Amino acid sequence: MENLNPGTLFFAAIFTNNILLTNFLGLCPYLNMSRNIRSAFGLGAAVVFVMTCTTVINHLVYYRVLVPLHLEHFQYIVFIIVIAAFVQLVEMVVERYFPALYFVLGIFLPLITVNCAILGASLFMIIREYTLTQSLAYGAGSGIGWLLAITLVGAMREKIQKSGMLPKGLEGPGITLIITGILSLAFIAFSGMIQIQ
16 A cells, blocks of 8 residues: 555545445434534534544554554554544634534534544554555545535535425435435445545
């Protein structure tokens, strides 16, 4: 994987290997926070920041601390601690400078800690043996891909809700899963362009 261009990896993580639409990681906050475009974008931006930073930090911790000390088996615990620390930082910043967004996100902001997409990005980075630059590109691309997916669904759900034409049985998770399936099929169209393993 050392010869894989970080730019290629960045765009592949957004489109062809979108962590949400191809691996279906991070569905819990996605289903709950995609009711409108504002909350979806706010949560997505927080996920981009946390995923980018934690992927890089977890790369450094893994290869500079855990591997030399032969403590690779602690990677899950260490990765979760790094993610939790960054989520606390994001939560404090959002609460201080964006109180309206903090109120809208509510309990889902601290739940970024257990967003499996963030942990998944760190684990994929280790499994695929990315370099530090590739890890940065992959973390940022995966975060932006998750942001893109949740924002698209938030905009569509808001538009559908305003139209008032949605049958009662499809409200909430029903229509979200239908839209997600259609988006996943749409993103498959990119799969022949860039492929990463």
